[in-house]
Amino acid sequence: xxxxxxxxxxxxxxxxxxxxxxxxxxxxxxxxxxxxxxxxxxxxxxxxxxxxxxxxxxxxxxxxxxxxxxxxxxxxxxxxxxxxxxxxxxxxxxxxxxxxxxxxxxxxxxxxxxxxxxxxxxxxxxxxxxxxxxxxxxxxxxxxxxxxxxxxxxxxxxxxxxxxxxxxxxxxxxxxxxxxxxxxxxxxxxxxxxxxxxxxxxxxxxxxxxxxxxxx
Numbered sequence: 001x002x003x004x005x006x007x008x009x010x011x012x013x014x015x016x017x018x019x020x021x022x023x024x025x026x027x028x029x030x031x032x033x034x035x036x037x038x039x040x041x042x043x044x045x046x047x048x049x050x051x052x053x054x055x056x057x058x059x060x061x062x063x064x065x066x067x068x069x070x071x072x073x074x075x076x077x078x079x080x081x082x083x084x085x086x087x088x089x090x091x092x093x094x095x096x097x098x099x100x101x102x103x104x105x106x107x108x109x110x111x112x113x114x115x116x117x118x119x120x121x122x123x124x125x126x127x128x129x130x131x132x133x134x135x136x137x138x139x140x141x142x143x144x145x146x147x148x149x150x151x152x153x154x155x156x157x158x159x160x161x162x163x164x165x166x167x168x169x170x171x172x173x174x175x176x177x178x179x180x181x182x183x184x185x186x187x188x189x190x191x192x193x194x195x196x197x198x199x200x201x202x203x204x205x206x207x208x209x210x211x212x213x214x215x216x
Contacts, residue, residue, distance in 0.1 A: 024061050031073055040073045043085055047072070048099045056099060068097075 025044075031037040044058035049065040057065040057072075068089065075085040086098075095101040145153065 024057075024059055024065065025069065026066070029066070029069055029073065031077070036073070036076045039082060040069070040076055043072050043076075043082055044069055046086070046099055047089060048097050050093060050097060054099070 025041075031040060041058060045056050047057045047068060049055045049057050049060035049062055049068075051062050051064050052060045055065075057068045071089065072085055075088055080088065089097055
C-alpha cells in the first residue's frame with residue numbers, strides 16, 4: 001500500500017513531462033498579424049535562452065527570453081526576413097544564442113561540450129560506485145578495536161614481553177612432538193660403517209681359521 005502514492009506521483013510526473021510545454025509567450029507579446037506571429041514563433045524556437053539550460057526563448061519564462069522574443073517581433077515588423085532577424089540576434093549575443101550553432105572552430109565547445117560532460121559524469125559515477133563498493137566491503141570486516149580494548153591489549157603484550165620465557169630444553173616434549181622431531185632427522189647413510197664393524201669381522205675370520213685347523 002505504501003508503494004501506491006509513489007507510483008501515482010511517478011505517473012503524474014511522466015504525464016506532465018510528456019505533455020506540451022508551458023506557454024511562455026505573454027498575450028501582450030503576440031502580434032496582430034498571424035503571419036508575422038507564426039514567423040516569430042518559428043524563429044524563437046531556434047534561439048537559445050542564454051541564462052537557461054538548453055531551452056529556447058519560446059519556452060523560457062526568463063526576462064532575457066522575453067526581451068529576445070520582443071526583439072524578434074520588432075525586427076519582423078521592421079521588415080527583416082527570418083535570416084536577417086537571426087543574424088541580428090547572433091551579432092549581439094554570439095553563436096551561443098543558437099540552439100543548433102554551425103559546426104566551426106569557434107563553436108566546437110558548443111558541439112563537444114554536452115558529450116564531454118556526459119562522459120565526465122559517467123566516469124565520476126563509476127568511480128563513485130567503485131569507491132562505495134570498496135568501502136562497503138571494508139565495512140563488513142572486523143570492527144576496529146576501541147581505545148579501551150587497544151590499551152588492554154597493549155598492557156597484555158607488555159606483561160608477556162616482561163616475563164622470561166622458558167628455554168626450549170626445559171619444556172617437556174609430548175609424544176607427538178618427539179615423533180615429529182624423530183621424523184625430521186635424516187636417514188642413516190648406508191656407506192657409513194657402524195662402529196665396531198671391523199672388529200667383529202676380524203673376530204669372525206679368526207674363529208673360522210681355528211675351526212679349519214682343528215678339522216685337519
